[in-house]
Amino acid sequence: MAEPRSGGLPAATFRFSLVNDSDRRFAYNPYDWGLWKRVDGSWFYVAPRIVPQPLSFLPPGGTETWTLVVGGDDESAAGEGAGDAITTDRLGGGTYAFETDGSFEGQRYTESTRLAVRFVLSGDP
Template identity: 45%
Template structure:
């Protein structure tokens, strides 16, 4: 038995800490990154990457005969209460919210000292999360909404103005009729981890708005880090997202 990833259980309950242990019994060092754990969800036969959205790039070798344990604790309730999903970057304790019930996989990867990082070995352990489905709601950062013709305009409290003349940038979501070549299909566990996409889709559904303009102060260049339009498919509907710098929307 070389390197294995052992789950403590394959049935996970909310608020129940669950261990996933990487064991090295290969006879050689296993090069890995304990920050580089990954969480996936399987929906309708396809796997979707959930988190983390960013990973510190460190090397944390696992010597022969040693083991490393991550403890996953799924909490519930904050999404329906309007809380934003907290970023989780840790090598041991992983408190995670924003997951609905279903089939998941906890994973990591690495390579043996005689191998290469360009050909990593993937390890995964699947489990069923026994929890209610997520409900898509806007974050509590939405301070006000109003109609401007056919566009629902929403303003959030995220970000701060650089000076008195600074204007909010615009994150614009439009419902479109058909898929496009670069359309990305997303599930709710992915949507709730993107505050702007979450707010825009949730408001579009709540107000039956075909176009939502979310305005907030954003330090990104380009705004929200989006240089080109993006298209998404969510629950059978198609959306195009564009951005505009403050004062030019």
């Protein structure tokens, strides 16, 4: 879930929430999110550059929320998340996707579940 689904430059804030509406724990890495940009019909990876490897579990009814702050003072969004704001001043206008993945209890990790949501940033590309 994304709130809001659109924003504009020079500054915008987006919140992405992973909600476990199932009756099983969801295993995931809160730092292993991805930010992608759609350009000329193709998706291009933007961030992060480095991903720490802790495993976390989202219980049934639990929520994990990431906050993306565009127009922040950091040089990139690499390596942030898990309760911290992901800040960047390196995004232009366009269509983006925020994604993460994991697996439900009893599901093989090789059959993980990938979740993504699109959002739009208005401004110069």
